[in-house]
Amino acid sequence: MNGSTIVAVATSPGPGAISVIRLSGEASVAICDKIFRGKTPISQAADRSAILGEIVDPDGSPIDQVMLLVMRAPRSFTGEDVVEISCHGGRLAPRLVVRRLIEEGAEPARPGEFTKRAFLNGKMDLAQAEAVIDIVRAGSEKALKAAVRQLKGDLSKRFEELEDSLFETVTRIEANIDFADEEGITVVDREELTDRLKTSIAKMKEVLAAHEQGKHIKQGLDVVIVGKPNVGKSSIFNRLVGEDRVITSEVPGTTRDVVDGLVGVNGTVLRLHDTAGVGVGTGAIEREAVERTRRMLGDADLALVILDASRPLSGEDRDVLGEVADKPHLVVVNKSDLPTRAALGEFGGALRLSALEGWGVPDLMAGLGEFAHRNLGDLDCEVLVSERHAVCVRGSLAGLRRAADAVSEGLPLEFPASDIRHALDCLGEVTGRKIARRVLDEIFSRFCIGK
Ligand SMILES: Nc1nc2c(ncn2[C@@H]2O[C@H](COP(=O)(O)OP(=O)(O)OP(=O)(O)O)[C@@H](O)[C@H]2O)c(=O)[nH]1
Numbered sequence: 001m002n003g004s005t006i007v008a009v010a011t012s013p014g015p016g017a018i019s020v021i022r023l024s025g026e027a028s029v030a031i032c033d034k035i036f037r038g039k040t041p042i043s044q045a046a047d048r049s050a051i052l053g054e055i056v057d058p059d060g061s062p063i064d065q066v067m068l069l070v071m072r073a074p075r076s077f078t079g080e081d082v083v084e085i086s087c088h089g090g091r092l093a094p095r096l097v098v099r100r101l102i103e104e105g106a107e108p109a110r111p112g113e114f115t116k117r118a119f120l121n122g123k124m125d126l127a128q129a130e131a132v133i134d135i136v137r138a139g140s141e142k143a144l145k146a147a148v149r150q151l152k153g154d155l156s157k158r159f160e161e162l163e164d165s166l167f168e169t170v171t172r173i174e175a176n177i178d179f180a181d182e183e184g185i186t187v188v189d190r191e192e193l194t195d196r197l198k199t200s201i202a203k204m205k206e207v208l209a210a211h212e213q214g215k216h217i218k219q220g221l222d223v224v225i226v227g228k229p230n231v232g233k234s235s236i237f238n239r240l241v242g243e244d245r246v247i248t249s250e251v252p253g254t255t256r257d258v259v260d261g262l263v264g265v266n267g268t269v270l271r272l273h274d275t276a277g278v279g280v281g282t283g284a285i286e287r288e289a290v291e292r293t294r295r296m297l298g299d300a301d302l303a304l305v306i307l308d309a310s311r312p313l314s315g316e317d318r319d320v321l322g323e324v325a326d327k328p329h330l331v332v333v334n335k336s337d338l339p340t341r342a343a344l345g346e347f348g349g350a351l352r353l354s355a356l357e358g359w360g361v362p363d364l365m366a367g368l369g370e371f372a373h374r375n376l377g378d379l380d381c382e383v384l385v386s387e388r389h390a391v392c393v394r395g396s397l398a399g400l401r402r403a404a405d406a407v408s409e410g411l412p413l414e415f416p417a418s419d420i421r422h423a424l425d426c427l428g429e430v431t432g433r434k435i436a437r438r439v440l441d442e443i444f445s446r447f448c449i450g451k
């Protein structure tokens with residue numbers, strides 16, 4: 001690295017029992033020694049040992065009582081000398097400790113700089129480094145599980161296998177090109193080459209399929225609540241998210257914007273969207289509101305159609321039902337505490353509930369849980385393939401397809417060889433074996449400070 005020693009608070013700010021401040025770099029131990037007063041100087045502390053003491057001002061007055069953990073290079077997260085200081089939580093103590101460290105020569109860390117150093121020092125590959133963000137941002141147990149697997153290197157292993165097999169293919173072709181005139185070199189069998197490329201192409205397609213599933217695990221499924229005005233969409237939304245998030249009223253057209261909330265079911269997360277009632281009016285705002293509802297519905301994984309038990313089924317209800325006909329949907333008959341209109345008889349199988357009184361809501365939750373399980377249940381997926389990885393794989397796949405075409409068209413072997421080389425370069429960007437500095441900076445800038 002560049003020799004600087006970086007510091008940041010690694011825990012989230014605000015009230016809490018403790019905060020952890022992390023230092024990494026050559027001077028970590030020396031800098032801490034200047035501001036720490038404990039039984040043993042840190043420079044003499046055994047590797048991976050914890051020492052109790054105080055952080056002090058230059059005049060020796062104590063700032064906070066702390067516990068120091070010393071991890072020496074290369075056996076640390078970043079591969080450099082790392083000191084972690086656990087001080088008391090809150091806003092002030094950690095800030096004052098960091099200020100002292102900066103006074104003594106540490107530099108404030110940039111977002112993701114610790115993880116970036118870990119990558120540059122060979123402690124982890126890029127896919128593993130990215131898993132750190134996914135772990136921090138995981139919104140459900142499944143997402144967390146997959147991210148932890150990625151951190152352990154499962155994703156990297158899959159890509160390395162792909163790379164190895166392509167590498168073997170390309171070196172064989174290249175040997176053929178370079179030594180074509182020499183005796184004892186068997187000419188590459190184009191059929192075998194085609195088979196090999198087909199196998200790699202199939203594996204990459206699997207990775208892209210995993211990307212689609214992973215997207216759902218990471219981001220959750222989108223559930224849109226739709227229905228005509230005043231049927232109780234917002235009341236149901238509030239019940240599901242478990243708080244009074246949206247305004248509800250007896251005035252039709254209360255909700256205009258799309259409002260989002262998260263609901264955890266079955267170890268996964270659902271992103272719930274409350275929308276404006278369809279058919280609320282013809283003014284500009286109403287038209288825009290309905291347009292937004294439609295857009296939301298277009299991207300949704302599931303539509304929750306809400307009907308009002310106390311009113312006869314109307315043309316608007318039928319419009320909504322027509323719009324969701326081709327996508328997964330659940331019909332909910334709300335206001336079932338009121339006398340039911342006969343016309344709703346045809347929804348005998350629909351879920352009945354009362355958002356007002358609360359009954360039936362657990363059944364709706366269970367229904368959503370089942371839906372999530374049906375869609376994500378088998379996705380205790382081994383790996384999460386991020387959008388960035390998918391872009392690399394798509395580039396690689398394009399290269400392999402060109403290579404396969406070149407082979408079948410009988411072009412000189414230089415052509416498929418160069419296409420496979422391109423495919424390998426694309427793959428190398430996943431694990432970071434081959435990656436531009438600019439891309440690296442972009443990736444790590446998405447981290448937060450202290451990671
Ligand atoms: N009796 C009864 N009233 C309900 C029930 N659910 C909602 N309401 C009432 O119906 C009215 C409309 O509820 P909202 O949740 O605002 O309905 P909405 O579908 O979001 O309405 P818009 O945003 O205007 O489209 C409110 O006065 C609610 O208190 C229910 O289960 N039973």
Ligand SMILES: [Mg+2]
Binds near residue numbers: 233247248254255275
């Ligand atoms: Mg509403």
